[in-house]
Amino acid sequence: MLSDLDQEWEEVVVSFDEWMKGDLKNTCVFGQLPKLQDGDIVLFQSNTFLRHLGRKHGAYGKNDEEAALIDMFNDGVEDLRIKYLKLIYQEYETGKEEYIKNLPGHLSKFEAVLEKSKSGFLVGDSISFADYSLFEQLLNHQVLSATCLDSFPALKGFAQRLSGRPKIKAFLDSDAYKSLPINGNGKQ
Numbered sequence: 001m002l003s004d005l006d007q008e009w010e011e012v013v014v015s016f017d018e019w020m021k022g023d024l025k026n027t028c029v030f031g032q033l034p035k036l037q038d039g040d041i042v043l044f045q046s047n048t049f050l051r052h053l054g055r056k057h058g059a060y061g062k063n064d065e066e067a068a069l070i071d072m073f074n075d076g077v078e079d080l081r082i083k084y085l086k087l088i089y090q091e092y093e094t095g096k097e098e099y100i101k102n103l104p105g106h107l108s109k110f111e112a113v114l115e116k117s118k119s120g121f122l123v124g125d126s127i128s129f130a131d132y133s134l135f136e137q138l139l140n141h142q143v144l145s146a147t148c149l150d151s152f153p154a155l156k157g158f159a160q161r162l163s164g165r166p167k168i169k170a171f172l173d174s175d176a177y178k179s180l181p182i183n184g185n186g187k188q
């Protein structure tokens with residue numbers, strides 16, 4: 001999102017050993033990462049980052065109505081993200097098959113929205129933080145199940161278009177992106 005919005009950013013990766021020392025954890029408002037430092041402001045909670053950056057860099061709609069719809073879609077993506085994380089961290093061995101079986105039921109909702117979109121984005125005529133958020137989930141889910149978008153042409157086109165945006169493409173092709181596991185426990 002930051003690259004695509006022409007912002008400079010740096011990711012600091014914290015090793016498991018470093019985290020277990022506890023010093024950093026003690027400075028985190030909820031005792032957890034990720035953390036975003038943007039000038040003088042330090043934030044926790046990944047969806048707070050999205051809203052903050054969306055507001056600041058023009059990816060939060062052009063009026064209050066669009067902003068409300070963007071919030072709604074981002075919350076819908078969050079529901080899927082929570083289910084995905086539960087699978088990855090708690091049920092991967094026992095629940096993967098069932099999860100993939102139920103996935104079309106979740107993806108079809110986003111498919112219906114994008115099918116009707118003239119711009120190709122979830123809301124209005126320009127990209128918003130909810131689009132980046134959905135895109136990340138689509139990338140992760142295609143690793144979980146390579147064919148999961150095959151019956152969803154609007155979602156597949158959306159993922160291809162975002163992957164092809166030059167700054168996103170450069171990031172996805174970078175060693176920094178490729179060398180990090182998708183999830184902290186190595187499951188994907």
Ligand SMILES: N[C@@H](CCC(=O)N[C@@H](CS)C(=O)NCC(=O)O)C(=O)O
Pocket residue numbers: 025031032033034044045046047
């Ligand atoms: N709701 C938070 C969840 C953050 C979270 O679950 N962080 C995990 C890793 S991604 C963490 O810091 N775990 C280490 C710990 O709790 O000690 C968000 O979206 O940022």
